[in-house]
Amino acid sequence: MSPAASALFPYLVRYRHRFALGSVFLVLSTAITLASPWVLKHAIDHLAVRLGPDFMLAAAGPSLASHAAALVGLALAGGACRFLMRRIIIGASREIELDLRNDLFRHLQRLPPAWFQANRTGDLMSRATNDLSAVRMLAGPAIMYTASTSITFVVALVLMLSLSPALTLFALLPLPLVSVVVQRFGSAIYLRSERIQAQLAHMSAVVQEALAGVRVVRAYRREGVEIERFREANEEYVARSRAMIRLQGAFHPTLAFLLGLSALIVLWIGSRHVIDGRLSIGDFVAFNVYVAMLSWPMIAFGWVTNMLQRGLAAWQRMLDxxxxxxxxxxxxxxxxxxxxxxxxEFRDLTFAYDGRAVLSGVSARVEPGQVLALVGPTGSGKSTLVDLLPRLYDPPPGTVFVDGIDVRELALDTLRGAIGYVPQEPLLFSETVAGNVAFGVRAAGGAVADAVGLAQLDVDVAGFPRGLDTEVGERGITLSGGQKQRAALARAILTDPRILILDDALSAVDTHTEEAILARLREVMRQRTTILVAHRISTVRDADLILVLDDGRVVERGTHAELVALDGLYAGLHHKQLLQEALEES
Amino acid sequence: MSVHEPEVLGRAYDARLMRRLLGYLRPHRRSVGVALATIAAGSVLQLAQPWLTKVAIDDHIAPGDLDGLDRIALAFLLVLAGSFVLEYVQTWTMQMMGQRIMFDLRMEIYRHLQRLDLRFYDRNPVGRLMTRVTSDVDTLNELFTSGVVTVFRDVFMLAGIMIVLLWMDWRLALVTFAVLPGIAWVTHWFRMNARESYRRVRLQIARINAFLQENISGMATVQLFRREARNFEQFERINRAHRDANLESIFYYATFYPAIEVLGAVATALIVWYGGGRALQDTVELGALVAFLQYSQRFFKPISDLSEKFNILQSAMASSERIFGLLDTPVEITSPTAPQRVPDLVRGASDVAAAVRPRGGADPPAMSPVPGRGSLPVAGPAGSPGGARIRFEHVWFAYRGDEYVLRDVSFEVAAGERVGVVGATGAGKTTLINLLMRFYDVDRGRITVDGIDTREIPLADLRQRFGLVLQDVYLFSGSVRENIRLGHDAIGDAAVRAAARSVHADRFIARLPAGLDSEVGERGATLSVGQRQLLSFARALAFAPEVLLLDEATSSVDTDTERLIQDALHVLMAERTTIAIAHRLSTVQDMDQILVFHKGELREAGTHQQLLVRRGLYHTLYQLQYRDQERAGTPERAAAGQTAPEPAVVDSGSGG
Structure with a gap:
């Protein structure tokens, strides 16, 4: 067993009782299915005997009725077993699917943001849905069909042999060919469908390119060229499909022909045996039914193999x-x-991401109750610096401290529980406003309302159709940028953080509201630490310590007054800000 | 961008949609005819097999006639061979017809996409549109090839078996048919419940997808707020609901198939009991009885098959609804029905070459006043003959509702004039380009080119007059050459080379592995920002437009490339009207005229010196940028303002 398959084993073992019980019904239902031709055989033999030289009318009635009753009874029992088999085995596969999906999601929740940047959401979702469903097919239906077809095959074979070994041998002559055909066609069909998939991907790429560049296409009147390009891709797709159709068109008729040959042999040779008296007419009829039953495992074999292969490949992708x-x-x-x-405290912090230095030699220290502000151009490392504090990325050991303890030595729960983080582009979830604000803690309505008030979102909320219980839609789509930012602020405040991080968190809020919010926050944050990343100088002017970052280094540090006096980068930003404000007002 | 659309679980059958779908079969009537004929003939051959068994038993086995058996076997072989041929022909015909229909449908969708307004693209993410062209069409293919055909085959088989049974022995047939009401009822019960439970399963899958989508993209927030445990609870709830919906659907499937089998067994039992009894009375032959048994077994497969076609039908309906929705989206921006032809517009390769040839001193261009509110009179002599004259007259425009991004904008650009457009982000600058090219139509007012309303000029003629150079250069997969001439073969090799040389793109192209034939784009060589920029200049120049529309790149390039770019720009602007949206004021300083936009209005206009003297908005902007240029190399984009972002003329998104 491959290592991938053995990793799946524990999931199966968990439901071993169900699988065992399901197997019992599987065996029973298969046995019953195989028994009914036998009953038919007896019924017909009975008739044939009666139809012989001296047919006895009176005795025939009850015997026929009992055969008929046996047929119905067997079918009922078989149906019940098949029903239970499906429910138990397929049901178990659904339980396994549930476990796998839960485990996958639980695992995803432990992976850090950097990992999610390297792996596309769509790809991950496809693993949690498409791949998982292929794995489920492996764990349930594939097992079930493998078992039932192999049992059918073996038992039908034994029964046929007991009827007539010679006829069995003749009837089975075309069957190896069936397997070869299934195998050959199967792999050729697989190859050609790969080629079709590749062309489909190419065609999608052509469409994607033309649609994503729609403005250039229109501006340079390239529509005709694009249509031609698409036509070519489309034609190639049809050509490759044609190659596939040629195969598929031949596949099923070939199978039907070979299986028909078996029936032909039974008819041709079997009837001679009947005439010779080596076979009863009932045996002959039953034989026909068994041959038909054998053809199914032959076809199913290729199909199940395919299911197993796909399931294992999908499982490997999930394991990745x-x-x-x-x-x-x-x-x-x-x-x-x-x-x-x-x-x-940041202590001589140097941090590289993807081999590129983002922060070099950053040191700073703030006490509880103080405000640390970070300013600097885009890409100067401000956001990275604040991301290291809650360990969204891991800082090198001995560089980032909370209360003098290296953040890497604190439990994530303890560390993150003490931090309220408001990102620049907050992500809201498709819940109510209240649900979003109480995202981090289970809080009473009063506390939620207080946090909403503190973030100056209360007036907006009052205008919402259902107040705090208004659904915000996917990604908070119904809220404006400023409302989203304030909701995210309320969400952070409600967790009662000891350290509040605002990563340019009020950029979409107008200056006046921002000042009002910050003023009220100062009250709340009196005994706590605030870290502000800001573009607006007005936001940071009251900070206890301002760090000016450029290209990952602290180039200036001090209070607002000190930095303005320095007449460097900060003073320049300050001046620009004033001009900006003038521009806004005009 | 979310490709996951809310799953629409519409009706399984919609007569209006179905009629329209079947309309696609009309051009392929012959194929349909062939397929139907082969299906009918194939069904007859299928029916012949039990019949041959009957004849073998009654006419040959019973009397012990061996020679007759050989004939029967031969007939059986012929039937098998005939079935083989018929099925092959039928599959081939049907599948090829399906492919041709899909080909046409894809072309139809794609052609329509090439005409649809940019506003449509604002609303529909590219991923969603790709789904229309690919997987939605494939779903329909399944309907045409397997759905429709097998329904016919199943119906033929059912009817054929019934006829044969009735013909062989009508009384026994009627007894056998006694199970039919039961089958009809079970099938109906299954179909109703399976549909409902399928719907519930799809709903739960949609919820799982939505939850995953949201939580994977918001994982950082989840972790920061230590929400993992609660989210897991939530996820598990949805997950369980999904499992339960599936378990329910297992119940229906697990009941349906055995129930059909039991009914089949009842039919068999009836044949054995009643038929056997009649056989004993010598009114039914034994072979006929065996044939009856075989027929009745074949009877049940088409019925359970038919009920499975339901899912195909349902998803095909949903797909066709989406496809027709797209095809029915009207194109609003179209060429006029009675266009005004501009006489001097016949262009060819010779013009292209001429445009590339450097020409001598242009007249000092200027601008004439436009009457009306908001216009800004600027004195100057008449424009030069090179290039087109452009006029905005009281233009209002909003991407959405009444959120106007341009308010009552009027100005005129004389032929050959070079105009710079400046203003903070969100001032409406790039919208000017969008309107000029008629990517969007103005809400109020009008735009004229050489005195003719842009809406009265055929789209291709209008766009041909402009050369658009965008901030982010969009490269198509293909060679450098193809990226310069963009598929217009009229632009010959010499013109491509001349254009590349004029904008100094020839040097880096020469260094590429295969020169002009080097592949670029996704799978080709990676070009630097500056190289892409030069390539786009060459592209614009090769098309020899009368008007150059330039959306200046904001990304910084090294000083050497910058010098090349500035130099190339001068080549580009020579002898044609230029409207340049500038992010760096240094670019516009020597322009003939500078338009200053602010909050959707044209607030100031004039030359660099005139505007500086005014000490207005331009002066403020200039100071803002002056600061930046002091600190060259670190662009501070925050200074560009915090106002609402405007839809940028970039290819990745269109905003609004």
């Missing part, structure tokens, strides 16, 4: 995700600091 070790993990023995006060 499930076996990723989270880069950011809880320490083995986390330090338990009791209550976090909120002192933050």
């Amino acid at each position: 995700v499930l076996q990723v070790e989270p880069a950011v993990r809880d320490p083995e023995t986390p330090v338990a600091p009791g209550r976090i006060r909120g002192a933050v």
Whole structure:
């Protein structure tokens, strides 16, 4: 068993009782299915005997009726077994699907943001849905069909042999050919369908390119060229499909022909045996039915093989995700600091991402109750710096401290529980406003309303159709940018953080509202630490310490007054801000 | 961009949609005819097999006639061979017809997409449109090739078996048919419940997808707020609901198939009991009884098959609804029905070459005043003959509702004049280009080119007069050459080379592995931002437009490339009207005229010096940028303003 398959084993073992019970019904239902031709055989033999030289009318009635009753009874029993088999085995596969999807999601929740940047959402979703469903087919239907077809095959074979070994041998002559055909056609069809898929991907790429560049296409009147290009791709797709159709068109008729040959042999040779008296007419009829029953396993074999292969490939893709070790993990023995006060220190912090230095030699220290502000051009490393604090990315050991403890030595729960983070582009979830604000904690309505008030969102909420219970839509689509930012602020405040990080978090809020929010926040944050990343100088002017970052380095540091006096980068930004405001007002 | 659309679980059968779908079969009447004929003939051959068994038993086995058996076997072989041929012909005909229909349908959708307004693209993400062209069409293919055909085959088979049974022994046939009401009822019960449970399963899958989509893209937030446990609970709830919906649907399937089998067994039992009894009375032959048994077994497969076609039908209906929705989206921006031809517009390769040839000193261009509110009179002599004259007259425009991004904008650009457009982000600058090219139509007012309303000029003629150079250069997969002439073969090799040389793109092209034939785009060589920029200049020049529309790139390039670009720009602007949206004021300083936009209005206009003297908006902007240029190399984009972003003329998105 391959390592991938053995990783799936525990999931199957968990439902071993169901699989065992399901197997019992599987065997029973198969046995019953195979028994009914036997009953038919007896019924017909009975008739044939009666139809012999001296037919006895009176005795025939009840015997026929009992045969008929036996047929119905067997069918009922078989149906019941088949019903139970399906429910139990396919049901177990649904349970396995549930477990797998839960495990996958649980695992995804442990992986750090950097991993999600490297893996596209659509790709991950396809693993959680398409691949998972292929794995389920492997764990349920594939197992079931494999078992039932092999049992059918063996038992039908035995029964046929007991009827007539010679006829069985003749009847089975075309069957190896069936397997060869299934195998050959199967792999050729697979190859050609790959080629069709590749062309489909190409055609999609042609469409994607033309549609994504629609303006250039229109501006340079390239529509005709694009239509030609698409026509070519489309024609090639049809050509490749034609190659496939030629195969598929031949596949099924070939199978039907070969299986028909078996029936032909039974008819031709079997009837001679009947005439010779080596076979009863009932045996002959039953034989016909068994041959028909054998053809199904022959076809199903190729089909199930395909299902197994696809399932294993899909499982391997899922394992690729499930076996990723989270880069950011809880320490083995986390330090338990009791209550976090909120002192933050960066100590000669140098951080590289993807081999590119993002921060170099950054040092700063703020005490609880203080405000640290970060300013600087886009790409100067401000956001990265604040991302390191809650360990969205892992800082090197001994560089980032909370209350003097290296953040890497704190449990993630403790660390992140002490931090309220408001990103620049907040992500809201498709829930109510209240649900979004109480995202991090289960809070009472009053507390939610307070947080909403503090974030100055209360007036807006009052205007919403259902107030706090208004659904915000996917990604908060019904809210404006400023409303989203304020909702995200309320969400962070409600967690009662010791450290509040605002990563340019009020950029879409107008200056006046921002000042009002910050003024009220100062009250709340009196004993706590605030880290502000801002573009507006007005936001940071009251900070206890302002760091000006450029290209990952601290180029200026001090208070607003000190930095303006320095007449450097900060003073320039300040001046521009004033001009900007003038422009806004005009 | 979310490719996952809310799953629409519409009706399984919609007569209006079906009629329209069947309309696509009309051109292929012959194929349909062939397919139907082969299906009918194939069904007859299928029916012949049990009949041959009957004849073998009654006429040859019973009397012990061996020679007759050989004839029967031969007939059987012929029937098999005939079935083989018929089925092959039928599959081939049907599938090829399906492919041809899909080919045409794809072309139809794609052609329509090439005409649809940009506003449509604003609303519909590219991924969704791709689904229309590919998977939605494929779903329909399944309907045409397997759905429709097998329904016919199943119906033929059912009818054929019934006729044969009635003909062989009508009384026994009627007894056998006693199970039919039961089958009809079971099938109906199954279809109703399976449809409902299929719907529930799809709904749960949609919920799982939505939840995953949201939580995977918001994973950082989830982790920061330590929401993992609660989210897991939530996910597990949906997951369980999905499992339960599936378990329910297993119930229906697990009941349906055995129930059909039991009914089949009842039919068999009836044949054995009643038929057997009649055989004993010598009114039915034994072979006929066996044939009856075989027929009745073949009877049940088409019935359970038919009920499975339901899912194909349902998804085909949903797909066709989406496809027709797209095809029915009207094109609003079209060429006029009675266009005004501009006389001097006949262009060819010779003009292209001429345009590339450097020409001597242009007249000092200027602008004439436009009457009306919001116009800004600027004195100057008449325009030069090179290039077109452009006039905006009281133009209002909104991408959405009444959120106007241009308000009562009027100005005139004389032929050959070079005009710079400046203003903070969100001032409406790029909208000017969108309107000039008629990517969108003005809401109020009008735009004229050489005195003719743009809406009265055929679209191709209008767009041919403009050369558009965008911020982000869009490259198509293909060679450098193809990216310069963009598929217009009229632009010959010499013109391509001349254009590349004039904008200094020839040097980097020469260094590429295969020169002009080097592949670029997704699968080709990666070009630097500056190289892409030069390539797009060559592209614009090769088309020899009368008007150059330039959306200046904001990304910084190294100083050497910058010098090349500036130099190339001068070549480009020579002898033609230029409207340049500038992000760096240095670009526009020597323009003939600078238009200053602010909050959708044209607020100031004049030359660099005139505007500086005014100490207005331009002066403020200039100061803002002056600061930046002091700190060359680190563009501070925050200074560009915090106003609402305007739809940028870039290819990735269109905003609004």
